[in-house]
Amino acid sequence: MPKVLISDKMDPKAAEIFRARGIEVDEITGKTPDELKAIIGQYDGLAIRSATKVTKDILSAATNLKVVGRAGIGVDNVDIPAASAQGVVVMNTPFGNSITTAEHAIALMFALARQLPEADASTQAGKWEKNRFMGVELTSKTLGLIGAGNIGSIVADRARGLRMKVIAYDPFLTPERAVELGIEKVTLDDLLARADFITLHTPLTDQTRNILSRENLAKTRKGVRIINCARGGLIDEAALKDGLDSGHIGGAALDVFVTEPAKESPLFGTPGFVSTPHLGASTTEAQVNVAIQVAEQMADFLVSGGVTNALNMPSLSAEEAPKLKPYMALAEKLGSLVGQLAHDALGGIAIEVEGAAAQLNLKPISGAVLAGLMRVHSDTVNMVNAPFLAKERGLDVREVRHDREGDYHTLVRVTVDTQEGPKSVAGTLFGNAAPRLVELFGIKVEADLQGDMLYVVNEDAPGFIGRLGQTLGEAGVNIGTFHLGRRNAGGEAVLLLSVDQPVPEPLLWQLCNLPGVKKVKALRF
Ligand SMILES: NC(=O)c1ccc[n+]([C@@H]2O[C@H](COP(=O)([O-])OP(=O)(O)OC[C@H]3O[C@@H](n4cnc5c(N)ncnc54)[C@H](O)[C@@H]3O)[C@@H](O)[C@H]2O)c1
Ligand SMILES: O=C(O)[C@H](O)COP(=O)(O)O
Numbered sequence: 001m002p003k004v005l006i007s008d009k010m011d012p013k014a015a016e017i018f019r020a021r022g023i024e025v026d027e028i029t030g031k032t033p034d035e036l037k038a039i040i041g042q043y044d045g046l047a048i049r050s051a052t053k054v055t056k057d058i059l060s061a062a063t064n065l066k067v068v069g070r071a072g073i074g075v076d077n078v079d080i081p082a083a084s085a086q087g088v089v090v091m092n093t094p095f096g097n098s099i100t101t102a103e104h105a106i107a108l109m110f111a112l113a114r115q116l117p118e119a120d121a122s123t124q125a126g127k128w129e130k131n132r133f134m135g136v137e138l139t140s141k142t143l144g145l146i147g148a149g150n151i152g153s154i155v156a157d158r159a160r161g162l163r164m165k166v167i168a169y170d171p172f173l174t175p176e177r178a179v180e181l182g183i184e185k186v187t188l189d190d191l192l193a194r195a196d197f198i199t200l201h202t203p204l205t206d207q208t209r210n211i212l213s214r215e216n217l218a219k220t221r222k223g224v225r226i227i228n229c230a231r232g233g234l235i236d237e238a239a240l241k242d243g244l245d246s247g248h249i250g251g252a253a254l255d256v257f258v259t260e261p262a263k264e265s266p267l268f269g270t271p272g273f274v275s276t277p278h279l280g281a282s283t284t285e286a287q288v289n290v291a292i293q294v295a296e297q298m299a300d301f302l303v304s305g306g307v308t309n310a311l312n313m314p315s316l317s318a319e320e321a322p323k324l325k326p327y328m329a330l331a332e333k334l335g336s337l338v339g340q341l342a343h344d345a346l347g348g349i350a351i352e353v354e355g356a357a358a359q360l361n362l363k364p365i366s367g368a369v370l371a372g373l374m375r376v377h378s379d380t381v382n383m384v385n386a387p388f389l390a391k392e393r394g395l396d397v398r399e400v401r402h403d404r405e406g407d408y409h410t411l412v413r414v415t416v417d418t419q420e421g422p423k424s425v426a427g428t429l430f431g432n433a434a435p436r437l438v439e440l441f442g443i444k445v446e447a448d449l450q451g452d453m454l455y456v457v458n459e460d461a462p463g464f465i466g467r468l469g470q471t472l473g474e475a476g477v478n479i480g481t482f483h484l485g486r487r488n489a490g491g492e493a494v495l496l497l498s499v500d501q502p503v504p505e506p507l508l509w510q511l512c513n514l515p516g517v518k519k520v521k522a523l524r525f
Helices: 013-020 033-042 056-061 080-085 098-113 116-124 150-161 175-181 188-194 214-218 237-246 284-304 320-341 362-375 386-392 464-474 505-512
Strands: 003-006 024-027 045-048 067-070 089-092 142-146 165-169 197-200 224-228 249-254 273-275 348-355 396-401 410-418 421-430 434-440 443-447 452-459 479-486 492-499 517-524
Touching (some): 003 033, 013 024, 045 284, 080 386, 098 249, 098 273, 142 150, 150 165, 165 188, 320 410, 320 421, 362 386, 443 479, 443 492
Parallel strands (some): 067 089, 142 197
Antiparallel strands (some): 421 434, 452 492
16 A cells, blocks of 8 residues: 655545545654654655655665655755655645635735735724825836746736736747736836836746846835846845835835745835745645645656656656557567667667557557666666666657557557667557567567567577477476567578576576577566
8 A cells, every 4th residue: 555645734535535546644754864864765655745855865764655746836845856866756736826826916916006015003002093104005016027827827817807008028939828917018127127026827847936036126216126036046135124224115025935934034024024934835725725736646657657747757647557568568668678688878769650649649658668677787777767877878759659550459559769779668568458479679578578578589490399398398497488580581590488487597598509500698577
């Protein structure tokens, strides 16, 4: 039974779903990194929000971990390259809290426009300072969005409802989408020069870090009000403080900080500054949404192999997964076969599909081929890390879908570029379920790739098979199945034998020395 750890505060629905799907679950929150490291080894899945930092160090102890599920959007607390290298799938819930977070941005915009927190504190202190608090209307003001993805688009929609003019800087926003959203796509400088309010909705990346730098803050309109419900690090906090002190910036509201938890900051107590403790996603509705989504996604993966919203693996729906399962087994065997038979470094690999296979999602099939190929050299390779390792090793991976009828109703072909030229193996599914090799380096041969096997290349001549059987028999090696193929009568022949036990090295040498033998190799599937 798979076991999941929920290490951050999460709606109880998550644990309920895991249990209902036959998954054992522990909810242990507030652990230090060392404490987490000490227990993580027992879990197949880790469900988190933003508090747990899934570092390379934690992952190194997560020897059973298969999936990290983020109940939320941002995954900057997960070392995705390290997880990928270790074959751990990382998934998030990209839409579950978007409305809630957009609403928080709008709430903070109102808070700034009408100085609500300061007015509240003053009133509750018994001051009744009616003349101190003079606000601004939002109607007709220009709102500048930096980032117009899921959350930015919802903010735009709500802001348009408030009769604001919305402009957006987002290099990936298409002109068509901008029209659809009713917003104007602008350059960053244009946005800085025109916006009365600026709200940030990008992830924190090398391109967005410090996007509101001291220099860019100086380009904003006097009195600009700034909201950040996205990620700390998008704004230079020291420059923001200086801008508020000088009066150039009319107000700033931060839900997120460079260092969290932000228990102290030079910004605290600055007039015009409003803050919340990373509450963007904190509504009952959003937390129920993300808890249900993350638990369903992780359970799908752990129980049936379905992959949704993964950041380091192609998606595979729970309905697709059973259909693809036999193909992935076939693909992995074909990858393993070429991996075991290749003698030199491979320059490239082509994964081709035709017939029924051509109608399927090719990514998981090619991931399985690569996993089979590379597992020959490392048993920690799986479908998640195989494509990354292939890229790291400079392997050129080509995927081809053929729209043609072949000899088989479904076929997967793997061709590797070797120093001797391209070499190809192909397989099909018998009864839509049983993987079968049907071609080996240009020779038609039908074989199950199963357990211990022997691959023999020899000159096609009478008497050879008898000598081979006798040599194996005398050494006490029992032959299970026997598959023979040849290029042409009297030419080169290929034998694939399944044997009941591994063939020891001295016996392989003995077989190599039989007359007519060109090559012998022990294989294992
Ligand atoms: N405060 C919270 O509690 C909270 C809650 C949810 C999400 N978030 C954060 O909000 C942010 C936005 O989330 P989302 O769901 O809208 O993400 P998203 O991926 O849907 O949208 C991000 C947008 O940023 C744009 N972008 C990327 N690089 C850019 C750049 N250099 N300049 C301008 N735009 C750029 C992208 O094109 C995309 O449209 C994320 O950082 C997420 O972690 C915070
Ligand atoms: O990226 C997100 O989803 C938000 O930052 C929410 O973080 P939280 O789950 O820790 O509230």
